[in-house]
Amino acid sequence: MGNFHLKEIKSVSYEKAELKKGYTDQSLRINLNSNDIIISPIDEEIKRTFIGGRGYDLWLLWNSVTGKTRWHDPENAVCISSGPLGGTPGYPGGGKSIVTSISPLTGAPIDSNVGGYFGPYMKFSGFDVIQIDGKATADRVILIDGIENKIKIFEAADLPKDSYELSDQLTRYFDPDKPVNVSVVTAGPGAEHTFFGCLNFSWWDAGRKRVRYKQAGRGGIGTVFADKKVKAVVARYGAVSMKSNNPADLEALKRVTKSHAKEIHNLDPNQNRMALVGTTHLVPIMNDHDCLPVHNFKFGSHPESKVIGEEIYEHIFDKGFDGCWKGCAVACAHGVKDFSPFTGPYQGKKVFVDGPEYETIAGCGSNLGIFDAHTILEINFYCDAYGIDTISVGTSLGFVMDCFENGLITKEDTGGMDLSFGNRFNALTIIHQMSKGEGFGAIVGKGIRNMKKIFAKDFGADISFMQDIGMESKGLEFSEYITKESLAQQGGYGLALKGPQHDEAWLIFLDMVHNFMPTFENKAEALHWFPMFRTWFGLCGLCKLPWNDIVPEDNKKTSEPAKVMKHVGWYADFFSSVTGRKTAPEDIITMSEAVYNFQRVFNLKMGFGTREHDTLPYRAVGPVTVEEYESRKERYDLQLKDKYSFDITRMDTKEKLSELRKKREDQYEKLKDAVYERRGWTNNGIPTVNTVKRLGIDFPEVMEVLKKNGVE
Amino acid sequence: MPWSEHMTIDSLLQSLENVDFCSVIRLNGKLVSSPKFSETKIKDNSKIDLLPLVAGG
Ligand code: SF4
Numbered sequence: 227m228g229n230f231h232l233k234e235i236k237s238v239s240y241e242k243a244e245l246k247k248g249y250t251d252q253s254l255r256i257n258l259n260s261n262d263i264i265i266s267p268i269d270e271e272i273k274r275t276f277i278g279g280r281g282y283d284l285w286l287l288w289n290s291v292t293g294k295t296r297w298h299d300p301e302n303a304v305c306i307s308s309g310p311l312g313g314t315p316g317y318p319g320g321g322k323s324i325v326t327s328i329s330p331l332t333g334a335p336i337d338s339n340v341g342g343y344f345g346p347y348m349k350f351s352g353f354d355v356i357q358i359d360g361k362a363t364a365d366r367v368i369l370i371d372g373i374e375n376k377i378k379i380f381e382a383a384d385l386p387k388d389s390y391e392l393s394d395q396l397t398r399y400f401d402p403d404k405p406v407n408v409s410v411v412t413a414g415p416g417a418e419h420t421f422f423g424c425l426n427f428s429w430w431d432a433g434r435k436r437v438r439y440k441q442a443g444r445g446g447i448g449t450v451f452a453d454k455k456v457k458a459v460v461a462r463y464g465a466v467s468m469k470s471n472n473p474a475d476l477e478a479l480k481r482v483t484k485s486h487a488k489e490i491h492n493l494d495p496n497q498n499r500m501a502l503v504g505t506t507h508l509v510p511i512m513n514d515h516d517c518l519p520v521h522n523f524k525f526g527s528h529p530e531s532k533v534i535g536e537e538i539y540e541h542i543f544d545k546g547f548d549g550c551w552k553g554c555a556v557a558c559a560h561g562v563k564d565f566s567p568f569t570g571p572y573q574g575k576k577v578f579v580d581g582p583e584y585e586t587i588a589g590c591g592s593n594l595g596i597f598d599a600h601t602i603l604e605i606n607f608y609c610d611a612y613g614i615d616t617i618s619v620g621t622s623l624g625f626v627m628d629c630f631e632n633g634l635i636t637k638e639d640t641g642g643m644d645l646s647f648g649n650r651f652n653a654l655t656i657i658h659q660m661s662k663g664e665g666f667g668a669i670v671g672k673g674i675r676n677m678k679k680i681f682a683k684d685f686g687a688d689i690s691f692m693q694d695i696g697m698e699s700k701g702l703e704f705s706e707y708i709t710k711e712s713l714a715q716q717g718g719y720g721l722a723l724k725g726p727q728h729d730e731a732w733l734i735f736l737d738m739v740h741n742f743m744p745t746f747e748n749k750a751e752a753l754h755w756f757p758m759f760r761t762w763f764g765l766c767g768l769c770k771l772p773w774n775d776i777v778p779e780d781n782k783k784t785s786e787p788a789k790v791m792k793h794v795g796w797y798a799d800f801f802s803s804v805t806g807r808k809t810a811p812e813d814i815i816t817m818s819e820a821v822y823n824f825q826r827v828f829n830l831k832m833g834f835g836t837r838e839h840d841t842l843p844y845r846a847v848g849p850v851t852v853e854e855y856e857s858r859k860e861r862y863d864l865q866l867k868d869k870y871s872f873d874i875t876r877m878d879t880k881e882k883l884s885e886l887r888k889k890r891e892d893q894y895e896k897l898k899d900a901v902y903e904r905r906g907w908t909n910n911g912i913p914t915v916n917t918v919k920r921l922g923i924d925f926p927e928v929m930e931v932l933k934k935n936g937v938e
Numbered sequence: 939m940p941w942s943e944h945m946t947i948d949s950l951l952q953s954l955e956n957v958d959f960c961s962v963i964r965l966n967g968k969l970v971s972s973p974k975f976s977e978t979k980i981k982d983n984s985k986i987d988l989l990p991l992v993a994g995g
Pocket residue numbers: 318319320321341548549550551554555556557558559769770771772
């Protein structure tokens with residue numbers, strides 16, 4: 227045990243709210259300016275409209291900030307919640323936490339869905355949601371103790387700096403006899419010095435007798451947390467059972483849980499084998515379909531990718547149960563034990579690495595030209611320990627390497643480092659620099675949108691070229707899929723509320739491989755249904771993976787296999803059985819629509835949320851450079867000839883590039899028109915008055931924001 | 939399913955129903971994606987699993 231010091235500066239005893247049908251109907255607010263601990267009821271209208279999870283987070287955040295609030299202002303809040311279904315042991319993916327804040331990268335609300343036990347433990351301790359606002363003057367640790375019924379704020383000194391040690395030591399400190407009772411949320415030193423700090427959410431791995439963690443990665447919520455000087459938020463709670471949520475119909479809950487868990491148990495071994503390989507199977511699949519980002523999303527495949535996919539990691543992953551929620555049959559949260567880093571503060575020591583998942587392999591591996599499973603593990607380990615998002619790190623470093631290879635930045639600008647693709651040592655050096663806010667790493671840690679400005683201003687780099695190759699939209703770095711050949715997925719990224727993260731819609735195969743949505747209307751329909759359905763997981767405290775990563779054997783015979791309607795039906799039953807609110811599959815979409823549209827209006831409140839903000843860098847849409855065009859010449863030539871009726875015989879590659887670009891950009895604008903119409907938005911991408919009224923989110927403050935933006 | 943000498947993944951799938959969504963299979967445990975279906979020969983006694991529609995992250 228380390229020699230840290232925790233001095234209690236506030237302690238409040240409370241009477242634990244009784245769980246009723248998945249809800250405590252209470253929120254907890256910690257104000258760090260005053261150390262106030264405020265417990266408030268959540269009223270019925272808010273519950274009906276916002277459901278829970280991300281919905282509750284957004285409602286509290288909306289009320290905490292004004293349109294002028296910036297990420298480092300004290301009134302910005304970090305909100306964390308479970309959801310009415312969260313904390314159901316044995317239901318696959320049944321225990322996620324959802325985190326929101328105003329993002330340092332985007333300036334707008336960001337949300338992240340994460341594993342670990344925190345959300346359920348907090349709920350069973352008496353709170354559906356926690357809001358942390360204000361700013362402390364010295365380091366703080368917050369404890370929600372659902373066993374002793376106490377909330378405490380500690381002043382902290384001499385804590386371990388990184389999340390790896392900190393999660394472990396606080397877990398053992400707060401319940402040395404039963405560490406399984408503790409879940410810890412921590413940031414890390416990288417979160418203090420970058421704009422893409424993540425939060426690590428822990429759980430106790432009883433089999434391995436060690437702390438594990440998952441990351442709320444996107445958008446820099448860890449940066450906000452660190453800026454408030456919160457070192458950790460700890461939840462402590464005892465045994466959890468199916469009765470913990472006090473469900474409306476326990477027998478129905480048991481039935482649906484058993485059906486879903488049994489199906490996954492039976493079918494996963496013959497489908498994606500996620501219990502063995504996690505999401506690493508996606509590496510060879512994306513590579514073979516030209517969708518794996520290589521060299522800053524320039525290319526979609528690479529022959530060496532075979533050494534960073536499932537065939538390698540299957541043998542490296544430590545064997546054992548790897549559910550990031552209790553009893554999750556998918557059990558895909560794998561890790562590597564006794565890993566020995568070759569750089570940094572843990573050099574030569576043996577550590578446990580949580581991961582890697584597909585996104586980390588693609589972002590910090592192939593996208594950087596690093597085809598080495600060991601280096602990817604090391605990047606994964608340090609990003610988590612430092613508390614920085616592997617997706618933003620990978621995509622930002624890819625941009626930097628591309629700028630370096632194109633001569634936009636030189637060794638003079640990078641502190642003497644050669645940042646060509648494949649330079650794994652210097653990639654790691656940058657990551658270590660980010661943890662201290664030093665050197666060139668301090669610039670990279672500001673994210674692509676800021677780097678573009680800095681490179682142009684300080685190094686004279688070509689801004690329009692950087693605009694094309696900088697893989698960010700709304701200020702958030704892209705997650706790791708090539709979208710050039712899928713217009714629908716361009717919309718999946720460009721029209722996503724928080725920026726280009728694939729959790730709203732992943733339509734590449736439906737669109738590109740199968741051509742199942744040939745018209746704009748088909749694409750718009752998909753860009754309505756999928757984002758709405760996927761939003762619902764975040765409202766309820768669930769993981770999306772068990773929905774469509776393992777599917778029923780007869781799914782292919784159904785009319786819309788991509789929706790996996792048998793599972794959608796199970797989710798409706800799950801919701802009915804816990805909450806007692808009789809729910810059909812179509813009700814799920816309406817529930818999500820209310821929160822989804824509210825978040826769009828929230829973007830508007832913060833000065834974004836219109837058509838001009840739904841733009842993409844051209845590299846997400848088509849080939850930027852001659853080299854890129856030539857690499858897929860046959861495909862692009864054919865499109866120009868057949869689809870757009872060009873006579874290309876006298877056109878050189880530059881002309882072809884330019885004509886293709888006009889066509890593709892035009893298609894994307896047409897897609898926006900179709901999607902806005904389908905979602906009930908104006909042509910400028912703003913929800914109409916009818917839409918907000920239909921969804922019951924026509925609160926006076928919502929109407930005021932619409933009015934200010936010319937929608938009445 | 940009876941095996942024939944020049945059988946490929948592609949020819950096998952053409953003889954099956956409801957495989958429109960199949961873009962990835964496992965051939966004796968190894969992943970094979972649709973761009974390689976026509977060039978991938980199947981040996982006798984092979985085990986093939988059709989993977990569900992790729993769902994992404
Ligand atoms: S499916 Fe994987 S990520 Fe989701 S809850 Fe289960 S173990 Fe965690």
